[in-house]
Amino acid sequence: MFHVEIRRPNRSDRKAMEHFFRFVITDTFAKEGLADLSEDIEQEIDSKIRCLNEDIATNGEQRYFLIGLVDNSVVSSIEFGPSNELIRKSSNGELRDVVEIGTVFVHPDYQQQGIGSLMLQIMYLTLLNKGMTEFCLDSGYTRAQRIWKKKLGEPDYVLQDHWGSGVDHMIWRRRMMDVPIVFSIGH
Template sequence: MTKAHQLSINTLTQDDIQSVCQLFKYSISDAFKKEGLGHLQDDIQKEVENKKQMANTSLNPANSDTYFLVAKIAGAVVGTISFAPCGEDIRSCTGNQLNDVGELGSLYVLPSYQGQGVGSALIKELMAYLRKQGIDQFCLDSGYKRAQTRWLRKFGEPYKAVKDYWGPDSVHMVWFCKVSDYITGKR
């Protein structure tokens, strides 16, 4: 990123919601396409709607246990990340071992901004928030092969890898991490 494209990261607001919903639609469709799953339109739509609902619900913190951050460049939303209770896929893959651990999720960056540090900046900001909240553990998961490659580099070996989770030759990975490892610069 150049200095002309200063990145800002803030808590999701009502003013961001339309842009965030567009980001989900575009980024999730792109992720499925790059995984060779672009034909699964119903699954794509379900995932987009799930993320939209999660983002909208997070706008009312009194009734939500989900925290959302958005990354913007020149005022435009280019990425998101969330922290919420452990999701169903993690519960299933771990035999409910991580039910009490919050989940880093909804990490989406517009394809044209991927590989420029937006995702890393979102993770760093979320880690600072978790630390302030006194939270020192988190988990995350992915069934996307491209994301798994990144997470293996960033978070190391997964806590669990479940073969054939989404069908033959698919692997779903779950990581269990310490916030302090990502605050102190160990990773």
């Protein structure tokens, strides 16, 4: 059993977060069979670093991150902010003003232990506390899509073969009143 500290990131976390993003994104691409897409990996890492920098520069006004730490090492992240261009375009603008939950990452050594679910539950509470009534979320990773289907049900938008033959991109839109907020203690 381990203790997870969940908090907002600060400037001193930048290097650790960059390392965390690089490690998790590279691992995710490898598990998806996409390890050879080094340019795409770098673009994804750069995108997450830009989001983190937006959060730090605006004190959470543009993007709002939470990070999870075990023994002072970053093991998870989650954020919300404006919906991305792909979501806005694919929804014909319907999700333009809906916040997007994103950057939901858990270090491979800590996956399947409830940390991602804990981060998501805390993000739900954060959104409710900020008066938000709905959110959207998207995923192009097939492994993550299975998890999101379990947590959120079937996606509202499916972009068939978006990433290649048989590799879809999925987008969910959910009202806060429709997502369960459940915390379990212990195992």
